[in-house]
Amino acid sequence: MRILSLVLVNLLRHRLRAFIGVAGISFGVAAMLTILAIVTGAIGMFERILSTDSHYLVFERNVSDLFFSSVTSDQVASIRERPEVEEAHPMLFGIVAVGDHPMVTCFGIEATDPRLATGEWLAGDRAMFGVRDDTLYLGSRAAEFLAVQAGDEIEVGRGTFRVGGVFKNENGFEDGGVFMPLSMAQDFFQRETASSVVAVKLREESTGPTFKAAVEMDHPGIIALENREFSQSYNSFKILNFTAWAVGICAFCLGGLGVANTMLMSVFSRIREIAVLRVCGFSNRQVTMMIFGEASMIALAGVLVGFGIGFGVLAVMEHTPQFQGYVQASITGSVMVGIVITALFTAVAGAIYPAIYASKVQPAEALRYE
């Protein structure tokens, strides 16, 4: 299309106006990219807490969030007795206030939990875990932001506890958490014998369906899901994901309005010029194509700039100590394609009215006032 050359010239003629349109789209792109990266990163991290060395997750049926799920110690014992099961590790989640920090994730685990073995112990003795019930342990990032060391005393909720050790954990969530022996956590949160989830490792992965059916038959109140199944069906992940897209699309709508505004201004200020194009032989379709071309060009530039800003922000966040481990720029190809399509779509949608307006310009009217 030769009209493209005119499109480019037109945008360059009104640089500031084009720049505003580009900025609108690029903020939308950057916002969507950042939010999606953070959310998918966080979801991935949470998935990894749950799936550490396990095949199945067992938790309460129909629960809206794992924090409310409850699997009793009897149920845990009966799961452990099943022939398919090699290991089962119950875990209780809770949120505690530590010093000035109102929300710290607390993990109640047993002394045999694999994460104690796989963590890199910076201070304290892992063999002592669970021996004394006034002692808790910290992830290395938690120790850092709480500014405490092994042997210090800390206020957790209404109690005072001794820090028995600090260990470094690959997972950002866990590394920022407080670890207690399971029974101590059950007392602390007054959850009797409950745990939130049980991570189950099978002897043979192929016995999964048998295991699942048996557990659900024996205990109608609980459900066993394969790790993959779990992440697809877990409500909180769905809500997070939905929120991310919703916020991203809102950001885009603003960007689209920016383009609509830019294009309207551009059409209004060029009515006479558009009439001249018509007189020079441009068809309605060509005029319309020109306007859409300008909008698409703005969107493309916006996408490029937006990816630049978005990846820049993510890179900075990944290297900021406060976010360490929390932000993981996990951008999939389909997310990128989704963003590009959304950007083009909003820009083109924003140009519809301006394009219609431009195609309705009456040359005689527009040229009469000399």
Add this chain to the structure above:
Amino acid sequence: MSDRGEIIVRAKQVTKSYDDGRITVLHGVSLEVRAGEVVGLWGASGSGKSTLLHLLGGLDLPDAGTMEVCGLDPTREVDRIELRRHQLGYIFQMHNLIPDLTVEENVRVPALAIGTPRAETAKRVRELADKVDIRHRLHHRIQDLSGGERQRTAICRALMNGPRLLLADEPTGSLDEKTGNTVFALLKEMAEQNNIAILLATHERRFAEQCSRVLRVRDGQLSEI
């Protein structure tokens, strides 16, 4: 290229009024223009010259009457596009060039509309620019040109796609006397060289007198003088 004497414009009983018939500008006007003729439309300001040119150029629709321009009907959308693209060039008093674009880019606009290959367009632009002596200004923006240069650019643009008819609406109206004379002479020369018919609206008697034929526009009627 038209044959000498071929009828390029034929209008019969064309009527046009505005404001729901309260102002009738043209009362059953008829005219014929032949290939290569330079026909002056001479009349006071407000007499309806622009209105007639708009109708013939398909920029507006008549209330009654029939028109045939280069064998096409300017009231039909398909014909109108063909007319504007290949048969007809329009020149306005206020040049109506696109600001911020260079002379060359402005002259190329009609070629963009029909998708002429770039190289061919570039050659044509240079030819035309040489003829109207604007070649040295090709890469200057419209804002930087004098009135005469702008009008010469507008002439190039009107000639870009090789039209058979030029509709010129007060083409010298915004120019000083000397420049106006030059532009008028140039138009006439172009018409003669390329056998293009010109219908030229003017309120200035001195230009009307230099046309091959003059039609007086008064009280919504045309009369040959």
